[in-house]
Each structure stands twice: as C-alpha cells, then as structure tokens.
Amino acid sequence: MYRSTTASLAAGLVALALQSSPVRAEPVTLTFWTIDKPDQAQQSYVLAHEFETKNPDIRIAVKHVDFADISNDAIRAVATGSGPDLVSIDNPEVALFASHGAFVDLTPMIKASKIIDPARFFPGPLASVTWKGGIYALPRGSNTLALYLNDDAFRRAKLDPARPPATWAELRADAAKLTDPAANRYGLAFSAIADEEGTFQFLPWIQSAGGDWNKVNGAAGVSALTFWQGLIDDKLASRDTLVRAQTDSFQTFVAGNAAMAISGPWELSGPIAGARFAWSTALLPVAGPGAPHASALGEHTFGILHTSAHPAAAFRFLEYVYSQEGRDWNEFGMLPSIRNADPKNPAHPKAYATFIEEMRYARVRGPSPAWPSISKAIQSAYQGALTHQATPQQALDAGQSAIDSAREEASP
Known part of the structure; x- marks a missing residue:
C-alpha cells in the first residue's frame, strides 16, 4: 500500500510539474543560400553566426551556391516550393524576382521597422532593390568602379x-x-x-x-x-x-x-x-x-522568397545585416550601401574616399525583369x-x- 501510494503521488507531482512548466518552443530554422563560401571571414557566415548568438530563437542554415547558378536554382526552387527562406541575388536581378512574385515585398515590414531607414541608402543601392514602388530586397553592401x-x-x-x-x-x-x-x-x-x-x-x-x-x-x-x-x-x-x-x-x-x-x-x-x-x-x-x-553599382542583395514559412524571422536577420553596414569595408571588402555608415579607421583611407565619392554616381543595371x-x-x-x-x-x-x-x- 505504501509503495502504491508513493508511486501515485510521484506520478501526480510529475504530471503537475509538466503542466506548470513553460514549454520551450523549438528554434525557428531559416535556410539561407549565398554566394559566399564557407570561410570564417565571409560576410554571410559571420553575420549569420552573430545573429544566432543574439537571437537564440532563430537558427540559420547557410548554404553556398555558385554565383553562376544561384539565380536559376532559386527560381526553380520557388517553382517547386522547395526554396530557401533567404537568398543572395545579384542586384540587377531583383526586378526579375520581384516581377515574377518570387520575392516578398518588404515595404510594410520596413515601414514598421525601427532599424531600417530607406532614406539613408545611396540612390543606386535603393534603386537596385525597388520595383514598382516596393522594396523587395536589401543590399548586403555595395561596390563600384x-x-x-x-x-x-x-x-x-x-x-x-x-x-x-x-x-x-x-x-x-x-x-x-x-x-x-x-x-x-x-x-x-x-x-x-x-x-x-x-x-x-x-x-x-x-x-x-x-x-x-x-x-x-x-x-x-x-x-x-x-x-x-x-x-x-x-x-x-x-x-x-x-x-x-x-x-x-x-x-x-x-x-x-x-x-x-x-x-x-x-x-x-x-x-x-x-x-x-x-x-x-x-x-x-x-x-x-x-x-x-x-x-x-555592383554587389548582391538579400531577399526573402515568397515560399518562406518564416518571413518575419527572416526580416529580423535583414535588419541585423543593415545594422552592420559600417563593417563592410574593413571586414568584408565592400562599400557600405548607407550614407554615413563609415567604418572606423578605414583601410586604404584615400581609396575609400574615392570609392565613397564614386558611390554618389553608381547606377543600377536596369532595373528590368x-x-x-x-x-x-x-x-x-x-x-x-x-x-x-x-x-x-x-x-x-x-x-x-x-x-x-x-x-x-x-x-x-
């Protein structure tokens, strides 16, 4: 009798504990295709790792895809419903993805964002991600000649x-x-x-x-x-x-x-x-x-495919990328797409001044689908x-x- 009562009491306590303990949700996992290679210094991998550390509720699975293949692979994946959440696309191809409904229109999320301000972008980078009045991607950085x-x-x-x-x-x-x-x-x-x-x-x-x-x-x-x-x-x-x-x-x-x-x-x-x-x-x-x-105007952009099951989580990552643009020059070999996102103690300061001046005149190729x-x-x-x-x-x-x-x- 004693053993039976004790066992019943223990079982009841375990059940009560399970009911009262908060259930921890599994982290959301985002898939991210990028032209960057899996190297410690490559931007996509560095920022994805940092973002995961700061946001333990989100995991990012980064996959390298060759520059020559990533656009076609992404379009095919969207058609079959097997695409990633995030993809890196060369900036003149944003119009192609936007016009075919492959990218999420980020405009409503940007308007609600306390981090992203489109007015801070140089004209070229902003034009490269804009299609028919909507913003469909964010520059990951920029380059020019x-x-x-x-x-x-x-x-x-x-x-x-x-x-x-x-x-x-x-x-x-x-x-x-x-x-x-x-x-x-x-x-x-x-x-x-x-x-x-x-x-x-x-x-x-x-x-x-x-x-x-x-x-x-x-x-x-x-x-x-x-x-x-x-x-x-x-x-x-x-x-x-x-x-x-x-x-x-x-x-x-x-x-x-x-x-x-x-x-x-x-x-x-x-x-x-x-x-x-x-x-x-x-x-x-x-x-x-x-x-x-x-x-x-060169460089890739990051967009969210319309097939993503987690667009809000993916947008949080884009906000983080935007917030780190001041690191692009010294760490990732790119120009910032944002005015006044100057790096501290820029490497090759005279060359940096030339390229930042050139960014004022950098034009997007297109846009056209x-x-x-x-x-x-x-x-x-x-x-x-x-x-x-x-x-x-x-x-x-x-x-x-x-x-x-x-x-x-x-x-x-």
Missing part, C-alpha cells in the same frame, strides 16, 4: 598622378604616354569580357556620354564604343581585354604591365598587396568637360565592334533591337 593609377609610372612619364585624367581625351593622352611596348606595358587595363562583368564596365561610358542601358545605339553609345575600340586598336590596351575578367585584368596592373586599371574595391582586400609601386585611385573619367559622372537578355545584347554589341565584325553603330543597332525585343517579351 574607379580608376587605379601606377604613380611611379606616371612620374616616369612626366605626368602628375595628383592630377589624374578627368576626361576621355585626357585618359587616352595619358595612356599613350604611359604605353611602353619595350617594357610590355599598356596604358590602361579594363575588362570587355562577354559576361556581366563586361556589361558592368561598359555602361558607365554610355551613361557619362548621356545614354543608358535602354538606349545604347544613340550618339552616346556609339561614341563610347568607338572610344573603347580606339584604345584596343591603337594598342593602348591589350587585345586580351576582350577575354579577361576584372580580376585577371587587374593583375596586369599589379604586375606592372598596365599603368592604369579600371576595377573595384574588392582589389584592395588582397591583390593590391602585390604591387611593388606607389599607387592611387581617382574617379572614372567623363566623356568631356561638364559631362556627368557615372559608375556602375529582362535584364539577363538585355545584358547579353550589350555584350554581343561591344564584342562585335571590338573584333571588327561590325561597326560600332551596326553592332549597337543590333543590340538595341535585341534589347527592345527582350523588354517587350518581359512586359505583362
């Missing part, structure tokens, strides 16, 4: 690196003085490769001359492409410009085989350390006196002219026809 100079080569050519070329004419004149075939040195290195990097490099030239991505065959586009053609034809830039990616092109600058180079801030996180000469940076030259400055097709048309145009398969006008006329067709097909 500037002109790198070999100061020692400038001085040997009796040029002043403190007075870098400000116009196309000055750029060509300086490149001619800096080119030295005997030393295997070209005046300028840039990338005209037939992929998105080439489009990224070409658009600022059209834009400074008064054109844009949606009108490439006017006088602005023809003058820009003719200028590029002349640099290569006159051997002021290598013919390998047509096949070199930006990082490969920049290596010729680091090696001393090009006295100037057009590239972005990512070169400062490692490649520039190989330079055995004094160097500096300057704004991209403009078409002529009084012409507008223009530069390209047909951007992949538009970019291919632009690539075909400049490659056709640079290889003399067509004149700049003929090449750009064909490109404009393909752009118009792509835009018409993408229209609802």
Whole structure:
C-alpha cells in the first residue's frame, strides 16, 4: 500500500510539474543560400553566426551556391516550393524576382521597422532593390568602379598622378604616354569580357556620354564604343581585354604591365598587396568637360522568397545585416550601401574616399525583369565592334533591337 501510494503521488507531482512548466518552443530554422563560401571571414557566415548568438530563437542554415547558378536554382526552387527562406541575388536581378512574385515585398515590414531607414541608402543601392514602388530586397553592401593609377609610372612619364585624367581625351593622352611596348606595358587595363562583368564596365561610358542601358545605339553609345575600340586598336590596351575578367585584368596592373586599371574595391582586400609601386585611385573619367559622372553599382542583395514559412524571422536577420553596414569595408571588402555608415579607421583611407565619392554616381543595371537578355545584347554589341565584325553603330543597332525585343517579351 505504501509503495502504491508513493508511486501515485510521484506520478501526480510529475504530471503537475509538466503542466506548470513553460514549454520551450523549438528554434525557428531559416535556410539561407549565398554566394559566399564557407570561410570564417565571409560576410554571410559571420553575420549569420552573430545573429544566432543574439537571437537564440532563430537558427540559420547557410548554404553556398555558385554565383553562376544561384539565380536559376532559386527560381526553380520557388517553382517547386522547395526554396530557401533567404537568398543572395545579384542586384540587377531583383526586378526579375520581384516581377515574377518570387520575392516578398518588404515595404510594410520596413515601414514598421525601427532599424531600417530607406532614406539613408545611396540612390543606386535603393534603386537596385525597388520595383514598382516596393522594396523587395536589401543590399548586403555595395561596390563600384574607379580608376587605379601606377604613380611611379606616371612620374616616369612626366605626368602628375595628383592630377589624374578627368576626361576621355585626357585618359587616352595619358595612356599613350604611359604605353611602353619595350617594357610590355599598356596604358590602361579594363575588362570587355562577354559576361556581366563586361556589361558592368561598359555602361558607365554610355551613361557619362548621356545614354543608358535602354538606349545604347544613340550618339552616346556609339561614341563610347568607338572610344573603347580606339584604345584596343591603337594598342593602348591589350587585345586580351576582350577575354579577361576584372580580376585577371587587374593583375596586369599589379604586375606592372598596365599603368592604369579600371576595377573595384574588392582589389584592395588582397591583390593590391602585390604591387611593388606607389599607387592611387581617382574617379572614372567623363566623356568631356561638364559631362556627368557615372559608375556602375555592383554587389548582391538579400531577399526573402515568397515560399518562406518564416518571413518575419527572416526580416529580423535583414535588419541585423543593415545594422552592420559600417563593417563592410574593413571586414568584408565592400562599400557600405548607407550614407554615413563609415567604418572606423578605414583601410586604404584615400581609396575609400574615392570609392565613397564614386558611390554618389553608381547606377543600377536596369532595373528590368529582362535584364539577363538585355545584358547579353550589350555584350554581343561591344564584342562585335571590338573584333571588327561590325561597326560600332551596326553592332549597337543590333543590340538595341535585341534589347527592345527582350523588354517587350518581359512586359505583362
């Protein structure tokens, strides 16, 4: 009897304890696809780990997907309902995802947020995530283009690196003085490769001359492409410009085989350390006196797929990313997308000042849901002219026809 009563009492106490104890909910798990690689210094992994530590109710499963695959993989995953909660998308493709309803419209959550203020974004980054008045992603950081100079080569050519070329004419004149075939040195290195990097490099030239991505065959586009053609034809830039990616092109600058180079801030996180000469940076030259400055806007954005079961939790992570933008330059090799999100003691402070100034003029590619097709048309145009398969006008006329067709097909 004693054992039976005791056992009953114990069982009752256990049941009472279970009823009165708070039940701890399992943490929400978010899946996050990113182009970052699983390295301790990569932004996506660093911020995801920090966010988990600060928010024990949320776990983030980060997965690396190659740059070339992530957009198509994400679209297919949405179609099958198996997509991640968060995905990293190149900024000109936000319009594609937004127009197809693949991304959550963040506008209502941003309006309710006490952390995110869209007015603080530079114009380019804000335009890159905006579609028909809604904000569909957040920049994870930004990059843009500037002109790198070999100061020692400038001085040997009796040029002043403190007075870098400000116009196309000055750029060509300086490149001619800096080119030295005997030393295997070209005046300028840039990338005209037939992929998105080439489009990224070409658009600022059209834009400074008064054109844009949606009108490439006017006088602005023809003058820009003719200028590029002349640099290569006159051997002021290598013919390998047509096949070199930006990082490969920049290596010729680091090696001393090009006295100037057009590239972005990512070169400062490692490649520039190989330079055995004094160097500096300057704004991209403009078409002529009084012409507008223009530069390209690069980097990926973070968006929430509409198939996510946890959009509110995913948005909390986006708020954290936004709050950490001041770390982008020194830690992650990116420019902040937000005005006044300056890092403390920025590395390469003079270069940082150049790139932050350039961010004022950085323009989004598009936006258009047909951007992949538009970019291919632009690539075909400049490659056709640079290889003399067509004149700049003929090449750009064909490109404009393909752009118009792509835009018409993408229209609802």
